[in-house]
Amino acid sequence: MEIIEALKGLKEVRSLEEKEDAWVIWTERELTLPLMKKLKELGFNYLIDLCGVDYLNYKSEKKNFRFEVVYHLYSLEHRILVRVKVGIPEEEAWQYSVSHIWSCANWLERECFDMFGIKFLGHPNLKRIFMPEDWKGHPLRKDYPLNIEGEEEWETYKKLVERHKRKRGDAATH
Amino acid sequence: MSELICLLICSVILLVIALLHVAYLTYAERKIIARMQQRLGPNRVGPRGLLQPFADMLKLLTKEPIIPYGVDKNIFVLAPLISLVCAGSGLAFIPLWSNFVLSNANVGLLFILALSSLSAYGIILAGWSSNSRYALLGGLRSAAQVISYEIAMGLSLLSVVVMAGSFNLGDIVRAQANLPWKAFLFPQIIGFVVFLISAVAECNRVPFDLPEAESELVAGYFVEYSGMRFALFYLAEYFAMLVMSGLAVTCFLGGWLGPFSIPGLPFFWFLLKLYAFLFFYIWLRATLPRYRYDQLMDLGWKLLIPLAILNLFLTAIIKLLV
Amino acid sequence: MQPLIELEKRQVGEEAWEEPFFLNMGPQHPSTHGVLRLRIELEGETIVNCEPVIGYLHRGIEKLAETLNPNQCILLSDRLDYISSVANNVAFALAFERLMKIEVPRRARLIRTIVSEMARLCSHLLWLATHALDIGAITVFLYCFREREWLLQIFEKICGARLTHGYVRVGGVRRDFTPEVVEELYEFVRVFPERILDYETLLDENRIWLKRTKGIGVVSPEKAIDLGLTGPSLRGSGVPYDVRKFRPYDAYDEVEFLVPTGKNGDTYDRYKVRMQEMRQSASIIKQCLDKLSETEGEPVLSEKAPDLLLPKMRKEVCPMLTPKGKVVFRTRKKEIIPKGEAFASIEAPKGELAVYVISDGTDTPWRLRIRTPSFVHISAIPYLAKGHMIADLVAIIGTLDIVLGDSDK
Numbered sequence: 054m055e056i057i058e059a060l061k062g063l064k065e066v067r068s069l070e071e072k073e074d075a076w077v078i079w080t081e082r083e084l085t086l087p088l089m090k091k092l093k094e095l096g097f098n099y100l101i102d103l104c105g106v107d108y109l110n111y112k113s114e115k116k117n118f119r120f121e122v123v124y125h126l127y128s129l130e131h132r133i134l135v136r137v138k139v140g141i142p143e144e145e146a147w148q149y150s151v152s153h154i155w156s157c158a159n160w161l162e163r164e165c166f167d168m169f170g171i172k173f174l175g176h177p178n179l180k181r182i183f184m185p186e187d188w189k190g191h192p193l194r195k196d197y198p199l200n201i202e203g204e205e206e207w208e209t210y211k212k213l214v215e216r217h218k219r220k221r222g223d224a225a226t227h
Numbered sequence: 228m229s230e231l232i233c234l235l236i237c238s239v240i241l242l243v244i245a246l247l248h249v250a251y252l253t254y255a256e257r258k259i260i261a262r263m264q265q266r267l268g269p270n271r272v273g274p275r276g277l278l279q280p281f282a283d284m285l286k287l288l289t290k291e292p293i294i295p296y297g298v299d300k301n302i303f304v305l306a307p308l309i310s311l312v313c314a315g316s317g318l319a320f321i322p323l324w325s326n327f328v329l330s331n332a333n334v335g336l337l338f339i340l341a342l343s344s345l346s347a348y349g350i351i352l353a354g355w356s357s358n359s360r361y362a363l364l365g366g367l368r369s370a371a372q373v374i375s376y377e378i379a380m381g382l383s384l385l386s387v388v389v390m391a392g393s394f395n396l397g398d399i400v401r402a403q404a405n406l407p408w409k410a411f412l413f414p415q416i417i418g419f420v421v422f423l424i425s426a427v428a429e430c431n432r433v434p435f436d437l438p439e440a441e442s443e444l445v446a447g448y449f450v451e452y453s454g455m456r457f458a459l460f461y462l463a464e465y466f467a468m469l470v471m472s473g474l475a476v477t478c479f480l481g482g483w484l485g486p487f488s489i490p491g492l493p494f495f496w497f498l499l500k501l502y503a504f505l506f507f508y509i510w511l512r513a514t515l516p517r518y519r520y521d522q523l524m525d526l527g528w529k530l531l532i533p534l535a536i537l538n539l540f541l542t543a544i545i546k547l548l549v
Numbered sequence: 550m551q552p553l554i555e556l557e558k559r560q561v562g563e564e565a566w567e568e569p570f571f572l573n574m575g576p577q578h579p580s581t582h583g584v585l586r587l588r589i590e591l592e593g594e595t596i597v598n599c600e601p602v603i604g605y606l607h608r609g610i611e612k613l614a615e616t617l618n619p620n621q622c623i624l625l626s627d628r629l630d631y632i633s634s635v636a637n638n639v640a641f642a643l644a645f646e647r648l649m650k651i652e653v654p655r656r657a658r659l660i661r662t663i664v665s666e667m668a669r670l671c672s673h674l675l676w677l678a679t680h681a682l683d684i685g686a687i688t689v690f691l692y693c694f695r696e697r698e699w700l701l702q703i704f705e706k707i708c709g710a711r712l713t714h715g716y717v718r719v720g721g722v723r724r725d726f727t728p729e730v731v732e733e734l735y736e737f738v739r740v741f742p743e744r745i746l747d748y749e750t751l752l753d754e755n756r757i758w759l760k761r762t763k764g765i766g767v768v769s770p771e772k773a774i775d776l777g778l779t780g781p782s783l784r785g786s787g788v789p790y791d792v793r794k795f796r797p798y799d800a801y802d803e804v805e806f807l808v809p810t811g812k813n814g815d816t817y818d819r820y821k822v823r824m825q826e827m828r829q830s831a832s833i834i835k836q837c838l839d840k841l842s843e844t845e846g847e848p849v850l851s852e853k854a855p856d857l858l859l860p861k862m863r864k865e866v867c868p869m870l871t872p873k874g875k876v877v878f879r880t881r882k883k884e885i886i887p888k889g890e891a892f893a894s895i896e897a898p899k900g901e902l903a904v905y906v907i908s909d910g911t912d913t914p915w916r917l918r919i920r921t922p923s924f925v926h927i928s929a930i931p932y933l934a935k936g937h938m939i940a941d942l943v944a945i946i947g948t949l950d951i952v953l954g955d956s957d958k
Contacts, residue, residue, distance in 0.1 A: 073647070074647060074891060074893070098775075099774050099777070099790075101894065101903055101920060102905065102918065104905065104920075106907060106915075106918075112910075113909045114909075123905070123918075125892065125903065125905070125920075129795075132796075134796075136892065155777065156772075156775045156777070156928075157775070157776055157777025157925050157928060159928060160924065160925065160928035161925075181604075182603065183603070183604040183607040183957065183958070184604065184607070185604075192609060193611060193612055193916075260688075263688060264687070264688050264691040265691065265692070266691060360570070360571075360573075361572075364572075364939070434685065434757055436685075437940075443580065443939050443942075443943050444939075445578065512687070513687065513688050514686075514751070515685070515757055516685040516686040516752075516755065516757045516758050516761060517684060517685025517757070517761075517940070518757055518760070518761075519761060519938060519940045520594050520938060520940060521938065522760055522761075
């Protein structure tokens with residue numbers, strides 16, 4: 054197919070592999086933005102999904118980077134699904150934002166930041182989306198504790214509990 | 228002295244009848260809409276749910292009256308009363324029968340119009356004093372709505388006044404006695420339609436229930452009210468419906484006049500026409516979606532008011548020529 | 550819209566004009582369809598700016614799924630879009646089936662198609678009901694609930710639950726249709742198209758309804774794709790993208806149906822598209838029922854389907870570090886989903902629901918990513934609402950057909 058040939062011809066594509074449900078493209082972080090622009094020109098105009106993956110302590114395969122950002126792009130014209138994977142190192146957990154290429158990436162990137170702590174450079178409004186703004190940690194990271202103990206609880210919740218206790222105390226004394 | 232006592236008794240009777248009407252209007256509304264929507268409606272309290280209005284009333288009366296923190300207390304308490312009094316007292320001028328009108332004032336029509344404009348103050352003040360943004364928006368919408376629809380309504384009624392040559396509602400009815408069908412309905416059909424639409428808007432009923440638009444402003448101006456104060460607003464709305472329907476019957480459908488008189492039931496024709504109007508209100512509510520604020524203004528200023536003015540001119544010219 | 554207040558501000562020059570009027574709509578509000586909060590900046594009643602705030606229903610389904618086996622994940626998916634939960638079940642099951650390379654029997658595929666379309670009808674009926682209610686028409690609301698109730702009762706006969714069905718499992722469905730269900734579905738499909746006419750007579754010729762929906766929330770086709778709109782919201786703009794046609798799953802390649810599209814991309818077109826879709830759904834159910842009789846007596850669960858209770862596996866203790874350096878031990882069962890990744894997307898009633906699973910070979914997925922339509926649709930609200938009035942905002946929320954359980958995960 055022409056479009057696959059065109060994909061192979063892109064110099065930003067590090068590797069291209071056919072899986073049963075999609076074509077998987079590996080690329081590097083620095084090449085993300087030019088690649089995405091070219092893909093959009095090729096007709097991959099619909100960004101289905103953008104998500105992060107954490108490969109901490111991943112046993113079954115050797116991973117060079119701790120995080121990955123995975124883009125699913127679809128071409129309505131050619132009916133081809135493409136999965137673009139970008140590795141993100143743990144120490145520099147950031148990625149270029151594609152929100153100016155696809156508007157819907159705006160919230161998807163915010164979600165990724167909220168859940169994995171991957172910062173998106175050039176994002177217009179990068180703040181938490183699901184978790185409260187003063188939340189500590191990023192829940193979908195593999196080292197995020199499954200049980201939170203007393204002193205690590207959410208500050209606002211602790212304050213609420215204290216206020217409630219104080220009120221009840223007041224009511225009891227009166 | 229005896230006249231005064233007579234008047235007092237009459238007003239008490241009228242008030243009781245009106246209150247009963249309001250109570251059973253809510254019941255009828257729920258039953259009729261339920262019927263239209265293929266459900267049952269109230270059917271638990273009393274036979275066929277007939278005692279439901281009293282149960283509701285008791286519930287609202289015994290609820291704790293909550294005044295939220297941060298409201299302007301005096302106005303907050305006063306607003307529902309203004310609304311109710313203005314909406315309810317219009318009833319006194321409507322002649323139920325040639326021998327039964329509480330206050331046979333010569334400017335009865337004007338007075339009713341004035342009162343219905345005043346009742347908007349209750350809504351605006353409620354919206355303002357609640358110190359809540361939804362309530363404020365509801366109050367503002369109500370102010371704009373009342374101002375624009377008042378004009379159309381006034382103009383359409385004015386052509387009736389031109390026809391009858393009097394502001395006295397009893398005289399207006401008597402003026403209709405010689406007409407075919409004993410009503411101003413046909414000579415004043417444009418005026419009637421304009422009046423009908425603006426009366427619905429005046430009572431804040433669907434499709435013009437913007438001040439309380441539930442899906443947008445939660446409950447609009449009375450969002451902070453509860454218990455008895457809430458019930459007063461509710462009562463005011465239904466009183467306003469009664470007054471507007473009564474006015475429509477008096478001015479356009481020939482009041483107590485009927486094709487033949489029924490001995491022993493002097494109010495029969497009046498009440499029949501009144502109920503037809505109330506049914507119309509309820510029917511509208513079950514059928515129509517809500518207008519948007521600017522569309523409502525468009526309808527009022529660009530359609531109803533020009534129509535009413537046109538109608539007034541036509542009426543005046545014909546009156547001059549004939 | 551030309552802001553009139555700008556002029557006043559210059560003339561009056563008072564500080565009172567400088568302060569914008571903020572309205573906080575939700576999270577408790579009758580027409581935000583759940584715990585959606587909108588922070589609106591108003592000028593009169595015109596919306597200058599609007600910022601959706603979500604997360605009030607966040608339950609961490611993606612994180613929870615990492616501790617559950619595939620069939621348990623499917624039960625979790627019921628809680629996403631709780632109005633059409635079977636559709637979510639199907640999406641999850643498809644992803645795991647692709648990963649585990651399980652072929653689903655034809656009868657199961659037909660049954661899944663039927664229940665998916667029933668879920669679509671449920672969802673669209675509820676959408677029409679609430680959308681009409683938001684705009685003020687209360688009667689349509691109850692008419693729609695009448696048919697929805699019927700569908701829910703059929704669901705109850707199929708799987709015993711009304712809302713959170715959990716009917717689909719990896720490799721097929723839980724149980725076969727009984728003859729009564731098939732009969733009742735035939736009856737439903739026969740009656741339903743007439744009922745759609747009922748709703749349309751109440752709305753289509755109603756001038757107020759037309760005024761309230763035409764020209765509201767207009768999206769051009771290019772912008773709709775850019776905003777990531779899917780499902781009927783995208784097709785209302787005239788883009789004929791439907792996962793059922795583009796990447797057929799289950800038995801959708803066996804049935805014939807049309808993909809209705811709109812022209813102007815406004816609220817009215819999206820309403821029309823959904824109404825047409827309901828008719829198509831009824832026809833799909835009918836075709837599937839006809840085909841179902843050919844497969845009488847065949848199994849509805851693949852032989853390779855994993856057991857509901859996975860067999861006990863070798864346990865492995867893996868240390869996990871907390872941010873403070875503490876070591877928490879967590880046991881994992883070494884097993885059974887093949888290593889690799891799989892992506893499955895379906896045409897859920899509200900749009901495209903995509904599930905992306907990564908497995909490391911244990912019995913639980915390493916990562917399960919859910920792309921929900923409501924999440925992306927809510928992010929489009931500011932674009933759609935700008936310049937409209939509060940009343941239109943309610944119509945726009947309605948027309949996008951969002952469910953907060955879906956968006957907040």
